[in-house]
Amino acid sequence: MTRLFRFIALALALSAAVSPIRAAERAVASVPAAIELSGLIRQSLPALSPAQVSVPSLSRDAGSPAALVVPAALDTQKAEIIMRLAAATPAATAQAHDPRSVIMAVNSVLRDFTPERLEKLSPADLHGLSEVILENMQGRTPKLSDRMAVLMASASAERMLAQRGSLKEKLLNPNHNDMHPDLISVRGLPQEARLVLPAAEPEGPKTGRSRKAKPIEQGTVFRHYRPEGRVDGILESQSLYSGIVPYVQLSPGTFRKTFKDVNGLFFTLPGVKGDDVGVPSKDFKGYVDVLLTAGLPLLELEPGLIYLVPLPGRARDWVRDYYMKWVRGEEVPSVYHDMISDLDAEGGPGPNVQVPIKIVRHGKVR
Numbered sequence: 001m002t003r004l005f006r007f008i009a010l011a012l013a014l015s016a017a018v019s020p021i022r023a024a025e026r027a028v029a030s031v032p033a034a035i036e037l038s039g040l041i042r043q044s045l046p047a048l049s050p051a052q053v054s055v056p057s058l059s060r061d062a063g064s065p066a067a068l069v070v071p072a073a074l075d076t077q078k079a080e081i082i083m084r085l086a087a088a089t090p091a092a093t094a095q096a097h098d099p100r101s102v103i104m105a106v107n108s109v110l111r112d113f114t115p116e117r118l119e120k121l122s123p124a125d126l127h128g129l130s131e132v133i134l135e136n137m138q139g140r141t142p143k144l145s146d147r148m149a150v151l152m153a154s155a156s157a158e159r160m161l162a163q164r165g166s167l168k169e170k171l172l173n174p175n176h177n178d179m180h181p182d183l184i185s186v187r188g189l190p191q192e193a194r195l196v197l198p199a200a201e202p203e204g205p206k207t208g209r210s211r212k213a214k215p216i217e218q219g220t221v222f223r224h225y226r227p228e229g230r231v232d233g234i235l236e237s238q239s240l241y242s243g244i245v246p247y248v249q250l251s252p253g254t255f256r257k258t259f260k261d262v263n264g265l266f267f268t269l270p271g272v273k274g275d276d277v278g279v280p281s282k283d284f285k286g287y288v289d290v291l292l293t294a295g296l297p298l299l300e301l302e303p304g305l306i307y308l309v310p311l312p313g314r315a316r317d318w319v320r321d322y323y324m325k326w327v328r329g330e331e332v333p334s335v336y337h338d339m340i341s342d343l344d345a346e347g348g349p350g351p352n353v354q355v356p357i358k359i360v361r362h363g364k365v366r
Contacts, residue, residue, distance in 0.1 A: 033130040034123075038086035040137075041079045041106065044099035048076055053100070055329045058337040058344075071327045072107070073348025079106045081118045085126055097137065100327065104348065105137035111312040111347040112155040125151055132353065141352040143239050149355045150295045156264060156310035157195065157297040163261055165191040182255040185342075189262055190301065197298035216300065221289050221360055222267035222307060225279040228286035231362055235288070239354035240265050242311045247301060248278070260342065263313030265355060268305055274365065277305055281365045290357040312350030320349045 053074045056066035079102075109132050110118065121129070128148045135142040144152070167188040173180065194201040196216040214220075226234065234240060247262035249255075267290075268277045274284045292298065292309065299308045315323065319339065326332045326340050343349065 032127055033134055034082070034086040034127045037106075037130040037133055038083045040097055040102045041083045044097070044102040045076060045079070045083075047099040048074060048103060053327075055326060058326065058332070058341045071323075071348065072344045072346075073104045073323075073327060074100060075107060076103060077115060078110045078113065078118060079103050081115060082106060082110075082126070082130070085118075085121065086130070101137055104327075105133050105351075107348055108312070108351040109133045109136055109152070109353075110155075111350055112152070112159045112310075114155075114158075117155055117158070132351070136351050136353075141241070141354060143237065143354040143356060146293045146295075146356060149293055150297075152353070153264070153297050153309050153311055153355075156312060157299065160189045160193075160261060160299065160310050161195065163187070164189040164193060167191075169257070181251070181253055184255055184257045186257050186259045187261055188259070189299075190259070193262075193299055193301050195297060196300045196307070197292070198295050203303075216298065216307070218294055219291065221270060221291060223270045223272065224265075224267050224288050224290060225274045225277075225284040225365075226286045226288070227284055228364060231286035231288060235359060235362060237354060238359060239356050242314050242350065242353050242355065244314045244316055246313055247306075247308065250278070260346070262301070262308065262310075263350070264311035265309040267307045267309070269307075272305060285365045286362070287365065288357075288359050288362045290359050293356060293358075309355065311353070311355070313346070314352060315343060315349040319343065323349060 050070050054068040054070055057069045058066075109129060125147070128145060129151065132142050132144065132148055132152075165188070167186055167190070169187075170185045172183040172185055176182070194203065197218065200216065224234075224240065243263055243265060247259040247266075249257040249259070268274075270289055274281050274287075296309055299310060300306075301308055322332055322336050323340050323343055326344075332340060
């Protein structure tokens, strides 16, 4: 049996941090963040009825008329929960914003939160998440407080673990020749994945890529590879951007599986070469060794090799732009229809955030 190599773009899409804005240190306004956001939501809802925001579906059979759908990013359910919990009044907000941008920011930050999880938010957590939403709504990338990082990652971990073992594969190039590998899009989390922090689940089935490693515990040091020129930004901000590229398994010449639902911050262990985890040393010559915030959930995807702090995946700017064109009811080239439909099925674009880390050392690959 051909040995299976698993590929993942460890931090491939994590930009170097510049001028981070810590959400918890946001300038205190005269109105608490949750009340401010709730007022914006209340002002926005009248302009967001299904009749006003429905657009033609991009998922349809050839020749059939397109049904009208409400983009997932404009669903108002979570926004209405936030508004009710904060008990805002219209007078709470002094400045109006585009209604779509308000609801999209809510759904982006809260993409992995279930309504039930939102209902259980404490006032302090509601306030903290509202700050992150307001920063995203204004086009900023906040550096999360430790508590907000744990809260968002925990929601993402719950979503991913609920999909464990329920894999749905789609072959993207069914008519390719033997010179090219199968390109496969996968929904769900691999069965062998398990939670190792803050409390470890029992070990699952072993794979051909498993390595014997020390048990993962709080205080374990993890390695994150970067292009050498981008390490300085990480050192300055003491944080990492949420990722764009999801988990990928690669068998050279045979297949490439992209796990669309498995996103976040990817790490390995010191001593593991980047070439062994999909970040070739010729391109990723820099690294940082880090300690994770206490309480932050961590998934083990491949024992001793690949670990993930779950978060909603970010969309590349050009992908977000095409999604926004569709949301506004504008024409989108047919070649991008599947891409936009997939992004909408995920709940729309994820948020731009920076996750705090503690760097214990950094260096260059020799």
